[in-house]
Amino acid sequence: MTRLDLTHISWTQTLLRSRWPQFLLRAITLAGFVFTIFAGLFGSVVGSHNFAIIFVWIAWWTALKLFFIPFGGRSWCSICPIPMPGEWLQNGGILQPCGKGIGLGKRWPKAMRGSWLQAGGFLMVGLFGAVTLTSPLVTAIVLMVILLLALILSLVFERRSFCNYLCPIGGFTGLYAQVGPVEVRVKDADICAAHDEKVCYDACPWGLYPLALKSSANCGLCMECLRVCPTDNIAVNLRPWGSDLGSKTKHNLDEAFLGLVMLASALVDSAIFLGPWGQLKSAAYAIGSLPWLLFAGVFIVVALGILPGLYIAAVWASMRLGAIKTTLRQSLAQFSQLLVPLGMMAWIAFTISFAFAKFSYVLPVISDPLGWGWNLIGMSGTSWVGQSTSFSLLLQVVLLAVGLFWASRVARRITESVKQALPLIAFSIIFSLSMLWLLIG
Amino acid sequence: MAPQTCRRPDKSMESKALNNATKRLWKRWGWIFLFAVSLLLILFTPLPIPSNSPADRNIRIEASMFQFSPGELKVNQGDRVTIELVSTDVVHGFSLDGYNFELKADPGQTATGTFIADKSGVFRFRCSVACGNLHPFMIGKLKVGPNLLLLRSIALSLLAVIAALVSLRMFPDQQSRYIK
Numbered sequence: 120m121t122r123l124d125l126t127h128i129s130w131t132q133t134l135l136r137s138r139w140p141q142f143l144l145r146a147i148t149l150a151g152f153v154f155t156i157f158a159g160l161f162g163s164v165v166g167s168h169n170f171a172i173i174f175v176w177i178a179w180w181t182a183l184k185l186f187f188i189p190f191g192g193r194s195w196c197s198i199c200p201i202p203m204p205g206e207w208l209q210n211g212g213i214l215q216p217c218g219k220g221i222g223l224g225k226r227w228p229k230a231m232r233g234s235w236l237q238a239g240g241f242l243m244v245g246l247f248g249a250v251t252l253t254s255p256l257v258t259a260i261v262l263m264v265i266l267l268l269a270l271i272l273s274l275v276f277e278r279r280s281f282c283n284y285l286c287p288i289g290g291f292t293g294l295y296a297q298v299g300p301v302e303v304r305v306k307d308a309d310i311c312a313a314h315d316e317k318v319c320y321d322a323c324p325w326g327l328y329p330l331a332l333k334s335s336a337n338c339g340l341c342m343e344c345l346r347v348c349p350t351d352n353i354a355v356n357l358r359p360w361g362s363d364l365g366s367k368t369k370h371n372l373d374e375a376f377l378g379l380v381m382l383a384s385a386l387v388d389s390a391i392f393l394g395p396w397g398q399l400k401s402a403a404y405a406i407g408s409l410p411w412l413l414f415a416g417v418f419i420v421v422a423l424g425i426l427p428g429l430y431i432a433a434v435w436a437s438m439r440l441g442a443i444k445t446t447l448r449q450s451l452a453q454f455s456q457l458l459v460p461l462g463m464m465a466w467i468a469f470t471i472s473f474a475f476a477k478f479s480y481v482l483p484v485i486s487d488p489l490g491w492g493w494n495l496i497g498m499s500g501t502s503w504v505g506q507s508t509s510f511s512l513l514l515q516v517v518l519l520a521v522g523l524f525w526a527s528r529v530a531r532r533i534t535e536s537v538k539q540a541l542p543l544i545a546f547s548i549i550f551s552l553s554m555l556w557l558l559i560g
Numbered sequence: 561m562a563p564q565t566c567r568r569p570d571k572s573m574e575s576k577a578l579n580n581a582t583k584r585l586w587k588r589w590g591w592i593f594l595f596a597v598s599l600l601l602i603l604f605t606p607l608p609i610p611s612n613s614p615a616d617r618n619i620r621i622e623a624s625m626f627q628f629s630p631g632e633l634k635v636n637q638g639d640r641v642t643i644e645l646v647s648t649d650v651v652h653g654f655s656l657d658g659y660n661f662e663l664k665a666d667p668g669q670t671a672t673g674t675f676i677a678d679k680s681g682v683f684r685f686r687c688s689v690a691c692g693n694l695h696p697f698m699i700g701k702l703k704v705g706p707n708l709l710l711l712r713s714i715a716l717s718l719l720a721v722i723a724a725l726v727s728l729r730m731f732p733d734q735q736s737r738y739i740k
């Protein structure tokens with residue numbers, strides 16, 4: 120397959136190798152993060168007038184889904200401020216690792232590995248989403264808890280345990296980074312095999328060994344391996360979309376769970392935030408009340424019952440139609456790949472529908488970040504209702520169709536025959552049509 | 561003598577292979593063309609819209625935090641629609657996507673406005689006065705005539721599946737273990 124190695128181009132090579140560009144970006148995101156918490160705590164309680172709400176849920180969340188992941192895989196993780204303080208302590212240095220750092224460096228318990236907890240975390244965000252998404256105070260508290268949790272965990276456990284096993288955003292980006300167009304790989308496997316110091320493994324905050332990298336799901340593109348490799352044997356490749364999917368890659372059961380949770384969340388979020396059902400919105404908002412419990416019940420049934428049920432049925436049917444003997448567990452894991460393009464495109468379509476209508480809030484909130492009546496750039500009070508145009512509707516339709524096209528291709532590539540792919544394709548069609556109905560029906 | 565007789569069948573094989581290659585090429589472009597045309601047809605063929613004689617419609621909508629009820633309206637294309645917006649708690653607005661139509665109702669008051677539903681499709685209406693935390697999501701739907709976009713997109717989905725299967729047959733890729 121075609122690849123373009125960025126380390127072969129001298130200016131990108133310099134940019135990636137130097138710690139400064141990344142450090143500056145991280146300094147900016149950290150400052151933004153701290154300011155967001157401040158704005159959430161002390162700014163206006165009206166969500167649409169508060170920097171915290173608009174920046175986290177409109178600007179950043181949109182940028183993540185429309186820009187960082189589709190064009191850079193896990194690139195957000197390389198400039199994410201959340202693990203920074205902990206990493207400084209672990210490294211004993213701010214710009215680069217210096218000597219011995221602080222921390223117990225324990226290994227993450229085996230039973231809690233994989234993306235199960237990340238998926239659970241994402242489910243929780245969805246359950247409380249209507250409040251987090253609209254209350255600046257709650258957003259600030261959630262961000263503080265995350266920051267603190269990442270710090271504490273990095274003192275107890277080794278490397279980026281929080282990112283690898285807990286962070287819901289990490290689960291989301293990791294899953295979809297598999298189809299992203301960037302990868303870190305070794306240039307020449309023989310050189311690595313002959314080099315027995317493994318400095319890259321020691322330097323990797325994610326606990327990965329570049330020589331063994333088959334998927335970009337867990338690589339945070341931090342470039343540490345590139346910086347420490349004595350033989351310049353690490354490549355940063357631009358690659359075709361969807362490169363980590365296919366019949367030869369290995370996938371685990373937790374990916375199926377993660378993928379299904381993401382699909383369910385896309386459906387439920389579309390229903391709450393874009394649907395005409397006022398009672399659903401109020402129910403999702405009134406945490407702890409009876410309607411909310413009902414809503415939570417329905418959400419859980421969709422996310423853990425209906426959707427997985429359909430998926431298991433499709434996988435089982437497909438397994439029966441194949442000649443090669445596998446277990447249901449293996450098939451559930453292997454076929455989970457088709458959930459990746461399906462979910463990716465559904466989230467992009469949802470984002471187009473959601474964010475385009477709300478984008479007019481962004482500039483006013485830069486002008487008056489705390490909702491205190493400031494007018495820094497003269498844009499305060501210029502937000503308008505926003506609407507979805509016929510172009511944005513058509514774009515959503517096309518994006519969902521691309522998702523279905525892509526998922527069908529993946530389904531066909533990981534099965535032996537068209538016949539065997541059909542149940543998986545049927546599952547994808549059911550999901551796509553539900554999404555279509557919610558977005559444009 | 562011998563080498564000559566040998567070369568002859570060789571040459572015809574070569575031209576046959578060449579012929580096959582051009583045939584494959586034609587076939588591929590044929591499929592691409594076919595899909596492109598069906599895509600355009602599905603998205604843009606004008607479909608007949610059942611024409612009803614335009615009627616006058618009076619719709620009363622109650623706005624409260626954070627819903628419109630009814631939240632889904634249905635009218636025919638060409639209808640003269642009069643919206644009576646009643647607010648039961650705080651000030652709410654009513655702003656209709658795609659139409660230049662807006663209303664604002666004070667608590668306990670009714671605001672009335674009329675427009676002609678001349679564009680068909682599904683349009684969302686949103687509250688246009690900040691009324692609380694869920695205000696940005698206070699949304700309803702107006703359906704004018706049949707939802708042709710939904711029908712088109714269902715057809716498009718089926719096309720996407722067929723195109724996916726055909727594309728793998730036409731352009732087999734190295735990553736697939738099973739497809740030859």
Ligand code: SF4
Nearest residue numbers: 323338339341342344
């Ligand atoms: S493999 Fe390299 S780029 Fe990837 S996480 Fe490890 S050190 Fe960072």
Ligand SMILES: [Cu+2]
Nearest residue numbers: 652687691698
């Ligand atoms: Cu309102």
